[in-house]
Amino acid sequence: MDEKRGQSWVEAEWLDSLDEELEMEIDDQLVARDLAFISDLKHASTVERQVYFHELLRLQAELVKLQDWVQHTGYKLVVLFEGRDAAGKGGVIKRITQRLNPRICRVVALPAPTEREKSQWYFQRYVPHLPAAGEIVLFDRSWYNRSGVERVMGFATPEQVEEFFNDVPEFERMLARSGIKLVKYWFSITDQEQQLRFLMRIHDPLKQWKLSPMDLESRVRWEAYTKAKEETFERTNIPEAPWFIVEGNDKKAARLNCISHLLSLVPYEEVPHEPIALPERVFNPDYERKTLPDELYVPTRY
Template structure:
């Protein structure tokens, strides 16, 4: 199995220093832009699958991967619950619709592996549907790879203690409360069921053509750096020289006059009110 590891160390993950993290993240994000331009120039198709337990750090990593990329080239796909119509389709059909065309990158924030995880554990699919998925998934992914799709699959691994800590933080943070659902909380009581489901999934879908890569994510900073660095290392891209650009000289005025400001409705200066009377001009 790709990305094999020994028993998990119970020692808390040492956090990567912020200065080191931010410096290396910026360097890697510059490389991601180079990768993007190579994908566009070569007409390549790149699919990156992000999977893992709730609060494992998938979303924050996807955010850093896509932060400086062109949204017309790199798309994030996070599908909602399937509709009644979609439930009658071939399971992979709704995901095929979102696969990249030439010159595109697709980042799946969860993917077809929902069936091997939450759907199986929570009883949202039948046993027949579950085992059919485990049989068909390697076939489906081999077809993608044989057709030239660059498929990379990452599993974000988080300990039970860190997951619970992140859940508690979300409960208390109004900006992240939306990330927490009743189903997320139920994953605490079904920890071992999800572990068995993940092991079964790996046994069937960790194939040479599309191996799983495990990202230790108790320290989110390290997880982001490790995942992005690994992704870049798996693709033989090169820097594509952009066409030369030069700012043209601004032409002389031809007499245009801006309409009076009183004729337009402006947004109130809320920012200015924050520093009024403080003497802060920085």
């Protein structure tokens, strides 16, 4: 194969990969006309787009190295993503997992507990999702629902919340003693920024699914969530599993800062790999490919 043509093909594949990330970003730039009245709330990212893409790809390459090392060494990593609604947790999780093997790095986003789960030990429904050796688990919200939304919305009694605060430090110490590295992130945004993001979701049909009655109610109970957050930090920030706050108003900066920080917490190294050689295809001169009926094929509309 011509070397120049080969390079062009590889470059095209790389640009396609960039386009996938670009598609994720485009909606951040599309502000509905109905939002013109809050134009004073909009702000530009401090990170230039070209710098953002360059750094994101570099960090994602490091995440692949981290993944290889985790699998090779049997390391167990759990990362909790907490914070206010629309603070950017999902966006960071998406960029972390975008180029990783879902068999090694998986996301856990549990729905509201069932009646049966409500009768169990509080941490019981989270335990089955903890990693085995060589796995990474990202919790999109976690057991801290109890000291957050359940507390603020009245789904947990004061006695249950107090029991949680008494139990969670020891639970997390147990995880640490079992060999699990636990990292806890809290994504922080301002009142105005959350308002803007909620309004964008309301006016964007592609994002309305992200809104729930709980999200809307969280606007009303902003100060109650603030108090709950402060007590959570005060009572669960332990040496074995400290909290790390990610400033989330600038989405691009938040993503890069969080991924970079996560990489700094794990002592990973590049794992040597044996060279991979693509074997030649075996051709059987007696084999005749069957003609398949047209109805089996997806129509070529594009």
